[in-house]
Amino acid sequence: MRARPQQVRSDPEKTASGQWLRAMIYVLYIIVFVICLYTGRHYCFTLNRLFGFQRHPYIDIDTADWPPVTVLVAAHNEEKVIANILEALMTVKYPVDKMLVIPVNDRSTDLTREIIDKFVEQFPGRIQPFHRVGGKGGKAAALKDAMENVTTEVILIFDADYIPGAGLIKQLVAPFFDIEVGGVMGRVVPMNAGTNLLTRLLDLERSGGYQVDQQARMNLRLVPQHGGTVAGVRLSALREIGGWNENSLTEDTDLTYRLLLNGWKTVYQNRSECYEEVPEVWPVRIKQIMRWAKGHNQAMVTYGLHLLVGKHRATLRERIDGTLLLGVYAMAPITLLGWGLALGVFYQGVAPLHGVIALLSLTAYAAIGNLAAFFEIAAAARLDGTRKRICLLPFLILGFGVSIFSVSRAAAVQMSDFVTGAEFHWDKTERFRKVL
């Protein structure tokens, strides 16, 4: 559709303000196009999950000559949760002589160290602590330092608030029998889902993100994202791409793209589920999503252009999907900008859309497009076999509102930091479990 401003002014195209208006309209069209693209992507993923061929190629590997594995548990002031994960890891079904747990105690000032040391005494030879007392902050920096203790080809990574089930380690190791696989990601399930409205909304969001988004990307051979926890990485692949990037706020996104650009695949195991704790208060959630947004945007700037047009081993569909995935957090400020532009041109007395086709498009988008994300989450809830929680879908608009402003704020702060040269600050997510 071409822009055809109404003739409410005298030939606006010839004036400076008319040219501005025209530019605004074109930018608005581009934003609408990008939003439609993401809407189509939501539908594509959801329909694939509901009706497409489902790929779970490695989940059946239950008997094998299991390789030695190192499990890294990232812990910074985790006295509330660290005991739970160490207990769980000591009872998983994996050959005891082939699994070493390294709790990466990153400069904790609480009782994390004492709790870890108690477990080391209790399970001699099975836990090798890495107590880090200085150095750069952040999970990636801590993991990077801990790598000097890792000798196994397969490395699994957990955050300290996760509780792995008995079969999880085998499930996460199994994909590494495929020599194309550099990274593995399992599914995260909130264990405190029922605490309050926020946790229930996050439960729905996680469900949509993993059950539909991640699995659809796996099905369609796109770019499943490494989540940095309930995850694994191949040592030789990690070395090939230069190790952990300690300058990244989201080392998982960074890892996903560096693996992809170097010819390694990240695979998603939807049935490798693990409980986590989600934020129970909005300020913590906002901090968390702002950190994710900054890290993701950082990866977008670093890898976006190279991924799309550069010379590397990613396939065409991976290039497109990877680029769209990198842009996910940029969509919040873009959407806000779109709203502003739409209001701006409207109050300038211009209706940028005309005619029956435009009307039909608008109606169609209002009827279908706006529901894309909700449809995705509803489909995820259905696939999970949960029913009543779908009733909470309308409240997701609240989560959406908070996210769009938080993520936009993160982008603004990030740009400001870039201009002023300020360093990124890594915020740890607060835990809500009671100390054991």
Place this chain on the structure above:
Amino acid sequence: MNPYLAVAVLVCTVGLMFVLPLIPALVELRRKSDALPLSVVQQNAGEIRYFSDSFRAYMNGLEPIMQGCVVAGTTATGALPDGEEYVVLGRVDEPLVLALQQRDTTHLVMGSDVDLILPAEARFSKDIYAGGQFIGGIKNNFRAILGEKNVHLGASSRVLRWVHAVGEFTADAGCGLDGRISSDSLIRLQNDCNFRRLNAPRIEIGSVAANPGASLPQLHSLANSGRPPRFLHDGDFEVQAGQVIVGDILIRGKLHIHSGARICGSVKSVEDAVIAAGVAVEGSLISAQKMRIGPHCAIHGPVIAERELAIARGSRCGTLEHPTTVSAPKIEIEEGVAVFGTLWARDYGQVVATQ
């Protein structure tokens, strides 16, 4: 109408319409009827013996009755704590066989510490516990069987859920094995059997040579220190007959490994893979599409095909010391193949005659 009232009515109506879709949400938020965390199985690691172990524990209470029946040579009936009716057999004689034959289906949990020899065409809708040898007749229909010794199914029999044999499990031609079949020593299937998930230290399809693929070199696995180099090729690729490649090969196209080649590493093909006769792969062998493994091949690591897998006579996957998994949605496997570990056809597996 008073304009203030009109505005108030308008605001209220719009407000009500806005709140209306939130009512079920508010009710659910208050009631928390579906607020528990998604069920993640923490303790069951997908063990194939999970059901049989549970059933053994379930039948433990009947052990004294079963022993009593064996001593007295009698039959006992009753109800288990959950209300399921059972029959315990202390002997298997002609009247019992006749009774089983005359019934359309036996709807009782059956337990016995004596050898069970079942008549042809008997049907059992509940689980069976066999403390002694279990020998089925032809065209039997079972729900589940736990055998503490050997379990043998007659031709054209069918299992709906699972079988576990502490001894050997053997199935005559034409059996349909829809669920999990496991044995602590050996599974042997004859021609035209279909299967889903099999697990045993040794799985034989038809008659297998005593030591198939014995000439293979030492195992390479992820466990070995130092990775072999990874050779990555975009497009189709052929490994020549008799060629030896040291390293992992990743092919972003179709792969054809000609006869007698040896790969000292793992193999992955993004498209179809054809493995000719006598090929040896020391690591895993994976195809993202279809894979055909020719006769007398030996694969040490996991064998995965994302679409279809065919394995020809005389091939061997894994070893007794290093068991492995062979998996694909659809598997066709010829007589004479040996798999050590797990053979898992997610949709359908079929034993076919040697071509």
